[in-house]
Amino acid sequence: MPTTLRCPACSAPLDAPSQHAATSRCPYCGVGVLLSERNQGTQAATNDPHADTIAEVVRILQSGHMIQAVKLYRERFGVGLKDAKDAVDRISAGQPAGTVPHRSGGKGLGIGCAVMILLVVVGALMIWRSPRAAEETTTPPATRESRDPVGAVAPGPSAPPALGDEVLRFGSEGTGAGRFTDARGVAVDGAGRIYVAEYQGGRVQVFDSAGTFVTQWMADPKMPLVDLEADRGGTVYVVQYGRIRRYEGATGTLLSELPRPERMTSYSDVALALDGTMWAVAGTSRIAHLGRDGSVRRTIDLRQAVGEDASPERVAVAGTGDVYVLDRWSDEVYHLAPDGRFVDRFGGSGEGPESTPSPEGIAIDGRGRVLVSDLGRGIRVFDAAGHYVGEFGGQEVVFGLAVNDRDEVFAAYRNRHQVVKFRLKP
Known part of the structure; x- marks a missing residue:
């Protein structure tokens, strides 16, 4: 009995391919699929660079998030x-992901269709330029334009002077x-140790203050690691799968899990x-003030605080x-x-320097300034x-x-x- 072909990205059943077909497209997630004859049957594989993302999206949906x-x-x-x-x-409904808009605002081809066309035209997906390939140009880092796929906003002619000086940079691609x-x-932490966490796999690496590798340890390898914090005593707080766990930063020993x-x-x-x-961000609309032991002192519904629909992220x-x-x-x-009372709001969509159309991280320096990382636009202050x-x-x-306490900023350049370290200017 012939076996059902399944998508390598999302495991959905594939339509029966026509005779001698070399490619197909998953009707569920839309990725391009390469077909090959092996062991007296047809097998499916993919070189689609989007496949891992689609598979990850499916896994997260299956976990209810x-x-x-x-x-x-x-x-x-x-x-x-x-x-x-x-x-x-x-x-989620079992339909193709559909079209993906280009950053310029026009509608593009569906992911799977785009991959199929590339396969027909060039016979492979090797022409897709990876972020690492972009790094291997000869343009100096200080003037090189970002090659990030989410795009970048070029600074205007009257761009303000940088508020931070780069003093350290370390890391490269690999495992x-x-x-x-x-x-x-x-x-x-307070001793200057730097902790860097991978989004997938639970890997946390530990470096000294000069960026020299010291050791590594593992949090939960099965769930995305969505946040990492460290206190002055060297305790590291890891957020995964809706839980906050404390680890001994130097060794990775699990100390406790905060109650929910x-x-x-x-x-x-x-x-x-x-x-x-x-x-902490708690649920889809609330933030919670927790005691040292993790007990909830109070919660604030952000929607009620700001008077409109809101969903906290960081x-x-x-x-x-x-x-x-x-x-x-x-x-x-x-x-x-x-006390949780709404004071003001700032940032948001737009093209001006005061906008934050794609914010990802937030931190506060010793002078009370708010730092917001904006994808493709560096760090806004x-x-x-x-x-x-x-x-x-x-x-x-x-x-x-x-x-840290010396107004040194550590930024993860994904x-x-x-990891890049900056010294903030007054």
């Missing part, structure tokens, strides 16, 4: 929120010591306050106790007083009241941010597979 799936699709394909949500909705494949989380007192509470981000308490807390929240729908930063004051980091794709 629709918002995380939308966020991943948006990040990987560089599309807007609505396009990403529509595509994930179609995948060995000091090498990264998808590093998005970065943290630093409410049955449906799922944590997706955490920030450490100077008094040892924590603020949170940071200043030395004053003021809380700043990145909203995943509006791409704005909401400023809350220590706002004062405590939300006024734009400058930027640094170039046209880069920056994910995780961490700031596409370059590097």
Whole structure:
């Protein structure tokens, strides 16, 4: 009996190929599939660079995390929120992902169709240029244009002076010591140790203050690692699968898991306050103030606080106790007083320097300035009241941010597979 061909990306059944067909397209996730005759039967494989993303989206959907799936699709394909949500909705419903808009705003071919055309024209997908290949140009790093697939915004002729000076850069692509494949989380403790986390696989590498590899340890290898924080004593907080776990940073020994007192509470981000308490994104609309032991002191419904639909994604807390929240729908930063009262909002969509159309990370420096990493636009800096004051980091794709007591900023350059350290200017 002939076996059913299944998509290598999402495991959906493929339509029976026509005789001698060399390629096909998955009607479920849309990736291009290569067909070959082996062991008296047809086998399916894929070189589609989108296949891993589609497979990851499917896995996240199967675990019940629709918002995380939308966020991943948006990040990987560089599309807007609505396009990403529509595509994930179609995948969830068992339909093709559909078209992917280009950054210029025009509609492009479906992912699978584009791959099929490339296969016919050139016979392979090797012409797809990887981020690493872009790194191997001879253009000096200081002036080189970003090759990130989500695009970049060129600075205007009157771009303000950079507010941060680069003082250290380390890392390269790979799986060995000091090498990264998808590093998005970065943290630093009071001893100067730097922790860098991969999004998938649970791998956390430890470096000294000079960026020299020291050791590595593993968190949960099965779930995406969505946030990484470290306190001054060297305890590392890891957020995975809705849970916050504490590890001994130097060894990776699991110390504890913070309780989740409410049955449906799922944590997706955490920030450490100077008094040892924590603020965390809890569920789809709330942020929670946690005690040192993880007990919930109070929760704030962001929708009620700002008076409209809102969904927190990242949170940071200043030395004053003021809380700043990145909203995943509006791409704005909401400023809350220590008591949870809404104060103001800033950032959001647009092309101006004060905009944050694709925010990913947020941190607060010792002067109370708010740092926001914006995909393809480096790091934006706002004062405590939300006024734009400058930027640094170039046209880069920056994910995780961490700031130490000396106003040194550590940024995870995901596409370059590097961590870059900046010294902030007054």
